[in-house]
Amino acid sequence: MTKIKVGIVQQKCSTSKKTNIEMSIEGIHQCASNGAQLVVLPELHVSRYFCQQEAIGNFDLAESLPGPTYNKFAEIAKSLNIVLVTSLFERRSAGLFHNTAVVFDKDGREAGRYRKMHIPDDPGYYEKFYFTPGDLGFKPITTSLGKLGVLICWDQWFPEAARLMAMAGANLLIYPTAIGYDPQDTHTEKSRQHDAWMTSQRAHAIANGVPVISVNRVGFEEDLSHQTKGIDFWGSSFVAGPQGEVLWKADPNEMVNQVVEIDQNQDRSSEKDLAIFKRSAH
Numbered sequence: 001m002t003k004i005k006v007g008i009v010q011q012k013c014s015t016s017k018k019t020n021i022e023m024s025i026e027g028i029h030q031c032a033s034n035g036a037q038l039v040v041l042p043e044l045h046v047s048r049y050f051c052q053q054e055a056i057g058n059f060d061l062a063e064s065l066p067g068p069t070y071n072k073f074a075e076i077a078k079s080l081n082i083v084l085v086t087s088l089f090e091r092r093s094a095g096l097f098h099n100t101a102v103v104f105d106k107d108g109r110e111a112g113r114y115r116k117m118h119i120p121d122d123p124g125y126y127e128k129f130y131f132t133p134g135d136l137g138f139k140p141i142t143t144s145l146g147k148l149g150v151l152i153c154w155d156q157w158f159p160e161a162a163r164l165m166a167m168a169g170a171n172l173l174i175y176p177t178a179i180g181y182d183p184q185d186t187h188t189e190k191s192r193q194h195d196a197w198m199t200s201q202r203a204h205a206i207a208n209g210v211p212v213i214s215v216n217r218v219g220f221e222e223d224l225s226h227q228t229k230g231i232d233f234w235g236s237s238f239v240a241g242p243q244g245e246v247l248w249k250a251d252p253n254e255m256v257n258q259v260v261e262i263d264q265n266q267d268r269s270s271e272k273d274l275a276i277f278k279r280s281a282h
Helices: 017-033 056-061 068-080 153-157 159-167 187-208 271-281
Strands: 003-010 038-040 083-093 096-104 110-115 141-143 146-150 172-177 212-216 218-221 231-234 238-240 246-249 256-263
Touching: 003 017, 003 212, 017 038, 017 068, 017 256, 068 083, 068 096, 083 146, 083 172, 096 146, 110 141, 110 146, 146 159, 153 172, 153 187, 159 172, 159 187, 172 187, 187 212, 187 238, 246 256
Parallel strands: 003 038, 038 083, 146 172, 172 212
Antiparallel strands: 003 256, 083 096, 096 110, 141 146, 212 238, 218 231, 238 246
């Protein structure tokens, strides 16, 4: 399909898993009612961002896939006839956990999944305590809407991930995300971080000649260990065209359910260079 209507669900998350799931489903329904064919949710949208602390009890948030939450979102995708990108805390086996994006096609069946490869380990983002790096590689997920290059948050900073997805035929690059400010940072530092975040992903679009969809959570989440001052998630979910042009950007402070049309047939200045690169790689 040359034109795709993409639903962006930028949501706040709390300590209530039930409330978070209901909020995700409400956003999905609103996007679908406005014509969305593809809906993308933020990273780890069924829980607060628990990686602010290293706590064994947080492993109880993980589920086997398939599992209850997986099944619920599969049913939603089928009932609304949409392609749905979710982000779940996967319990793969005893002692083995992943930060996993699961994509459901219009019939509710799993089209594929991606396990986060780049795992941060910084104050407030202790993901290596919870997640084993993914083992599925950078392979696009084939859906009824085309091949989706699904990556997750920290992968945004690595051009190789985007490049490998595009080289393998991805029509879109999609990043479920959970990123924000340290409340103690200066305004200047916050601006630098936010600008770098957008610039890196717009560069992925330009370098690979494909649109980029980045969906972030929003709102303040307290560090329950009180080791940091928490995280102000900066929202600002956005869609960039294949020349890096920002087609739409969300409010930095509010929950948003928005539908954005992407025209995959528009002029791509880097398409010729990408084709040459592909030929030379073989």
